[in-house]
Amino acid sequence: MASRYFLLSAGLLALVFTAALASDSSPLQDFCVADASSQVVVNGLACKDPKTVQANDFSASGLHMAGNTSNPVGSKVTPLTAAQIPGLNTLGISLARIDYAPSGINPPHTHPRASEILLVLKGSLEVGFVTSSPDNRQITKVLQKGDVFVFPVGLIHYQKNVGNGNAIAIAALSSQNPGVITIANAVFGSKPDIASDILVKAFQVDKNVITNVQSKF
Numbered sequence: 001m002a003s004r005y006f007l008l009s010a011g012l013l014a015l016v017f018t019a020a021l022a023s024d025s026s027p028l029q030d031f032c033v034a035d036a037s038s039q040v041v042v043n044g045l046a047c048k049d050p051k052t053v054q055a056n057d058f059s060a061s062g063l064h065m066a067g068n069t070s071n072p073v074g075s076k077v078t079p080l081t082a083a084q085i086p087g088l089n090t091l092g093i094s095l096a097r098i099d100y101a102p103s104g105i106n107p108p109h110t111h112p113r114a115s116e117i118l119l120v121l122k123g124s125l126e127v128g129f130v131t132s133s134p135d136n137r138q139i140t141k142v143l144q145k146g147d148v149f150v151f152p153v154g155l156i157h158y159q160k161n162v163g164n165g166n167a168i169a170i171a172a173l174s175s176q177n178p179g180v181i182t183i184a185n186a187v188f189g190s191k192p193d194i195a196s197d198i199l200v201k202a203f204q205v206d207k208n209v210i211t212n213v214q215s216k217f
């Protein structure tokens with residue numbers, strides 16, 4: 001009986017512990033403004049002396065400015081993470097502005113550490129994400145100005161501007177350092193390259209196709 005009770009308790013504890021680790025850890029102080037000069041390597045960034053913290057540590061400017069979308073994908077992400085706002089360190093949230101040229105895409109990518117909620121401020125976006133294997137179901141929708149859409153943590157997702165003019169979106173993310181893995185760049189543009197025979201089998205195409213795609217990243 002006692003051991004069954006112990007197992008149950010241990011199981012519950014494990015569940016609680018897992019839930020607590022499912023997002024960035026809760027801060028143990030009001031704030032831990034990142035000290036960019038610290039050499040200490042921790043899970044996050046070392047804290048500045050709270051007495052030296054200023055309003056600007058919690059602030060950023062310029063998000064009213066359009067990103068430069070003159071690039072092959074026709075979009076630009078302007079992130080505001082703990083790297084840009086030191087005061088975000090340990091708080092588990094961040095923000096990004098995304099600009100899209102007509103027909104521009106934010107290519108398929110994933111955030112290893114964050115779910116995302118995207119708000120369309122201007123234009124019209126086709127958005128989607130793909131569920132895990134083996135289903136790999138694509139969940140997709142066309143959004144208009146004022147619409148929001150959620151991309152669950154870790155899942156591959158994308159946006160495409162399907163309106164006539166430029167489009168703008170704001171994304172909020174559940175990590176101060178969400179990370180991004182852009183699928184094409186990571187798979188075909190790694191340094192050094194993933195061996196082409198591996199990609200030939202993975203994608204079931206000829207080697208010249210792989211070499212051609214690799215040459216673009």
Ligand SMILES: *[C@@H]1O[C@H](CO)[C@@H](O)[C@H](O)[C@H]1NC(C)=O
Pocket residue numbers: 068069070071
């Ligand atoms: C936008 O980026 C392109 C390509 O890098 C560059 O040629 C152009 O000068 C940039 N435009 C502005 C306004 O910065």
